[in-house]
Amino acid sequence: MPTALSDTPARDIAAGTGPRERPAAADALLSLRGVRKSYGGVAVAVEGVDLDLAPGEILTLLGPSGCGKTSTLRIAIGLERASDGEVWLGGQLVDAPARRVFVPPERRNMGMVFQSYAIWPHMSVFENVAYPLQARRRPAAEIKADVDRLLDMTGLSSFADRPGTRLSGGQQQRVAIARGLAAGSGVLLMDEPFSNLDSHLRNHMRAEVKLLQRKLGIAVLFVTHDQSEALALSDRIAVMRAGRIEQIGPPTELYNNPASANVRDFLGENMRLSGRIRARGRDAGLTVELSEGNICLVDGQDHTGGAPVGSPCLLSIRPEHVRVEPAPAGPHTVEPNVVAGRILAMLFLGSAFEASVRLASGAVVTTMLGSDTELKEGQAVRLVLPKLRLHAWPED
Numbered sequence: 001m002p003t004a005l006s007d008t009p010a011r012d013i014a015a016g017t018g019p020r021e022r023p024a025a026a027d028a029l030l031s032l033r034g035v036r037k038s039y040g041g042v043a044v045a046v047e048g049v050d051l052d053l054a055p056g057e058i059l060t061l062l063g064p065s066g067c068g069k070t071s072t073l074r075i076a077i078g079l080e081r082a083s084d085g086e087v088w089l090g091g092q093l094v095d096a097p098a099r100r101v102f103v104p105p106e107r108r109n110m111g112m113v114f115q116s117y118a119i120w121p122h123m124s125v126f127e128n129v130a131y132p133l134q135a136r137r138r139p140a141a142e143i144k145a146d147v148d149r150l151l152d153m154t155g156l157s158s159f160a161d162r163p164g165t166r167l168s169g170g171q172q173q174r175v176a177i178a179r180g181l182a183a184g185s186g187v188l189l190m191d192e193p194f195s196n197l198d199s200h201l202r203n204h205m206r207a208e209v210k211l212l213q214r215k216l217g218i219a220v221l222f223v224t225h226d227q228s229e230a231l232a233l234s235d236r237i238a239v240m241r242a243g244r245i246e247q248i249g250p251p252t253e254l255y256n257n258p259a260s261a262n263v264r265d266f267l268g269e270n271m272r273l274s275g276r277i278r279a280r281g282r283d284a285g286l287t288v289e290l291s292e293g294n295i296c297l298v299d300g301q302d303h304t305g306g307a308p309v310g311s312p313c314l315l316s317i318r319p320e321h322v323r324v325e326p327a328p329a330g331p332h333t334v335e336p337n338v339v340a341g342r343i344l345a346m347l348f349l350g351s352a353f354e355a356s357v358r359l360a361s362g363a364v365v366t367t368m369l370g371s372d373t374e375l376k377e378g379q380a381v382r383l384v385l386p387k388l389r390l391h392a393w394p395e396d
């Protein structure tokens with residue numbers, strides 16, 4: 001894996017601190033095994049987390065406030081000690097309470113970028129980036145060469161002499177990233193790094209970080225509560241809830257095949273329709289009668305756990321998978337997987353319209369329409385629900 005600097009590799013950092021054998025994942029740069037954290041022995045923040053950060057990947061911890069994302073990150077870098085479990089860095093054990101192993105953060109050499117950037121205002125851009133290298137007493141010529149390279153890679157060369165205070169939010173963020181890379185382990189931890197930026201700059205920085213990460217081949221463990229940020233940036237997402245990882249996988253897998261209602265609702269929008277199971281296919285598939293009276297064939301995921309025919313259930317479908325067509329003239333005909341409705345309101349989002357549609361039952365659902373749609377507010381429509389895109393769940 002190409003690391004940013006000609007620096008001490010992570011596997012040498014903790015030399016002499018623990019056993020030599022590797023944890024389960026052979027090529028992982030960072031591994032957490034059964035990590036648990038309770039503050040003051042009472043509040044449990046992290047409850048048995050296992051994860052492996054592979055070389056060159058962006059792995060995001062995603063979840064609502066208080067689910068344990070930051071605690072997990074702080075344990076990884078050594079700012080907190082795990083209460084139980086093991087942390088491995090580059091094949092070396094760096095935290096294992098049961099084995100009395102703990103390597104402090106300054107000896108883990110991992111870069112961390114915080115929400116607040118933590119740029120030192122009394123130092124120039126060059127000095128900020130050089131700091132982690134000076135702290136390790138590297139020779140001046142080597143420091144200069146490495147910092148020049150990092151400033152070049154992050155597009156900051158022309159700002160080298162500028163004080164940290166005289167930079168825009170995006171530039172400060174880049175200084176924080178360059179300084180994180182100077183830590184040299186090839187692993188960068190980022191905790192909500194864009195939350196202080198306005199939405200335009202936030203989008204720009206997401207793209208910039210991903211480009212930089214791809215160029216350098218570093219591994220990033222990223223924390224956010226923003227699902228669109230996680231979907232856009234990550235190679236893999238770990239959705240956390242109450243201190244545990246609920247599902248981990250590539251963004252498209254989590255989006256298309258959520259393993260739980262929590263992951264389904266946390267990632268993206270859903271149209272939800274309530275109904276009752278009318279039949280179960282021999283191998284797979286359900287027939288569901290909606291509250292609208294229509295029949296729907298469901299060939300997506302079945303999360304109803306074999307609930308018997310007659311049980312209430314919930315169907316979900318991503319709004320972009322619903323086809324919205326003008327209602328045909330003449331008497332209403334009932335067809336499977338087609339629901340009648342009327343557009344109540346259309347919101348123009350730039351690239352698309354978000355339309356609220358009232359169904360016969362009175363339920364209001366949200367759908368997406370192309371920006372060139374000819375459909376209008378007040379118009380009668382039919383919603384076509386492809387069976388492969390419909391997932392069945394127990395009632396909420």
Ligand SMILES: Nc1ncnc2c1ncn2[C@@H]1O[C@H](COP(=O)(O)OP(=O)(O)OP(=O)(O)O)[C@@H](O)[C@H]1O
Pocket residue numbers: 039040043044045063064065066067068069070071072225
């Ligand atoms: N130093 C601390 N002392 C006591 N409890 C703490 C401490 N730090 C975090 N907690 C608690 O641990 C739980 C997890 O907190 P953590 O900051 O890891 O969550 P988070 O998902 O990162 O939240 P946020 O997105 O709000 O930062 C919360 O209930 C929090 O109140």
